Amino acid sequence: MNINIAPEHVLLNINSGSKKALVAKMLSSVLTIDIDQALDIVMARERLGSTGIGHGVAIPHGRMEALEEPLIVVARHIEGIHFDAIDGAPVHLVVLLLVPSDEERKHLELLAALARLLQNVDVRTALMSAESYEQVLDIFQTSVK
Amino acid sequence: MNILILGAGEVGFNIAQRLAIEGNDVVVVDLDKNCLQRVSDSMDVKTVWGNAAHPSVLAQAGAEHMDLLIAATTNDEVNMIACQVAHSLYQVPTKIARVREADYVNAASQLFGRDDLPIDHIIFPEQEAAHAIVKRVQISAAVDAQDFSGGKVQLIGLRVAPKTLLAGLQFNELQDVLQDIQVYMVAHEHNRRWRVPNGDDVILAGDSLYAAVEESQVKLLLQKVGSACTDCANKSVMILGGGNVGYLVAKELENMNIIPKLIEQNPTRALWLAENLDKTTVILGSALDRELLEEENIDRMDDFLALTNDDETNILASLIAKKYKVGHIVTLVNRAIYNDLIHEMGLDVTVSPRLTTVASILSHIRKGRVLGTACLGDGSLEVIEAEALETSAILNAPLIHLNLPPQTVVGAVVRNDKVIIPNGYTHIQAHDHVLMVTTHASIPAVEQLFQVHLEFF
Secondary structure, three states, X not given: OOOOOOXXXXXXXXXXXXXXXHHHHXXXXXXXXXXXXXXXXXXXXXXXXOOEEEOOEEOOEEEEOOOOOOXXXXXXXXXXXXXXXXXXXXXXXXXXXXXXXXXXXXXXXXXXXXXXXXXXXXXXXXXXXXXXXXXXXXXXXXXXX | OEEEEEOOOHHHHHHHHHHHHOOOEEEXXXXXXXHHHHHHHHOOOEEEEOOOOOHHHHHHOOHHHOXXXXXXXXXXXXXXXXXXXXXXXXOOOEEEEEOOOHHHHHOHHHHEOOOOEOOOEEEOHHHHXXXXXXXXXXXXXXXXXXXEXXXXXXXXXXXXXXXXXXXXXXXHHHHHHHOOOXXXXXXXXXXXXXXXXXXXXXXXXXXXXXXEEEHHHHHHHHHHOOOOOOXXXXXXXXXXXXXXXXXXXXXXXXXXXXXXXXXXXXXXXXXXXXXXXXXXXXXXXXXXXXXXXXXXXXXXXXXEEEOOOOHHHHHHHHHHHHHOOOOEEEEEOOOHHHHHHHHHOOOOEEEOHHHHHHHXXXXXXXXXXXXXXXXXXXXXXXXXXXXXXXXXXXXXXXXXXXXXXXXXXXXXXXXXXXXXXXXXXXXXXXXXXXXXXXXXXXXXXXXXXXXXXOOOO
């Protein structure tokens, strides 16, 4: 599986004060979408169940009609932020995933791959200490086969 | 959840209190320092003083972190502009506004929306109260009646009179007695305490109950338990108070071909009412003038609706009507403090705009795909109607094995438009609409049952 992340979609030092402000900030790095609509979609999905999967990781996601291909934004919050995660712990790594409305199967696989990757403690440590966009991209591309 | 409440009046205050108790982070904004003081004295929330529509005030209140905005100031225009500012400058995802002016409400479908005024939900407390009151007139044999699933499921409130069918029964004996009528008793009040009943609890005369029942069986149920149903069309109804609520109720009753008598004490308002209502007889006079009430044949009324702006007047007038043996009395009561008293005075049917407003706002705060919420009895029990989604914990096990949280029942399930009154062996399937009754303490656990897993898109 090929994971592509644009340089402007990696935010290594984000310091938003709330879940919503964080997601809004991440989405505002994407210039090609309707940010309000994307925020509504992601926050509505969060209301159905938090995507904070524990160990300081969250993978908020949603489907958007106007999208051509999957879109990934990565953010790192050094202090940690309250995200209603299943283990209640603050979240440091947020990988936001937006996918086009069709091709359901492929997107489930992508989401599962991301979740598997971020469950690996070595990957999390590497991401927390990464210093550049290239390092982050490398971690994603070498770890997801 | 981070919630911003604009306006610290009766509605704002009550919602703030409820949401703060539930552990949300609440900020309240108001222009009146005394109102803000009352808020900060009674609950653990942050307060901000200023005009709620001003960007700098919203910024100071932390609007950029807010998941939800509730604009409930007394000024419609401030509420609407505040929603626009919160949307455009601070990307608040969900915005609820109180709008009272009927002119705005009538144009709601074109006025509000993503590309227009960005308000997701309008609260119109008077209309909600009017709707609840008309519903009480329609099903006057019940103490309360609430719609779910677009009316397919009804929650019917009953008062158990001495020597009637239900008095003395255990809940698990009910189905034998009611035979073909499928009901699920979801709430039980005894000695002013509301609980979700157990099978071996006993129903005593004087208790109150709520039954979940399919719409088509409501009449059968009421007949069976000994509450006579009067036919709506030939009713004599007297309304006290021609404010917003009184006017809306009269209007709706006219649509049902009932011609009410409406008593209003303000001459200007009475004139306005007479001009704007088609068939209603508008009478200028005082609510507590017994001579006038007698002249207007209060003793021959089927329904007496006390709907003035003043709680005390409504309670007194209802007691007078009771004296004249009016069969069905509805009392509009805004303040919570009177709840216990009213019950003791034998006034069974009260409508509280405060409770209905809080309930409708709660549906935007509950997690999961929530279709409706309501409060039962004194407000201590809560109803949640939610859609069961793929991957949620409530699916695919018989209810008996689900370990439902304490004081929680599934009262009805709607599957493909068909109502199922469940038992312990019912399985919930994906996309079923599930009607649950629970207590505040069990709400988080109920929300958990409906939560989806990560893989849900």
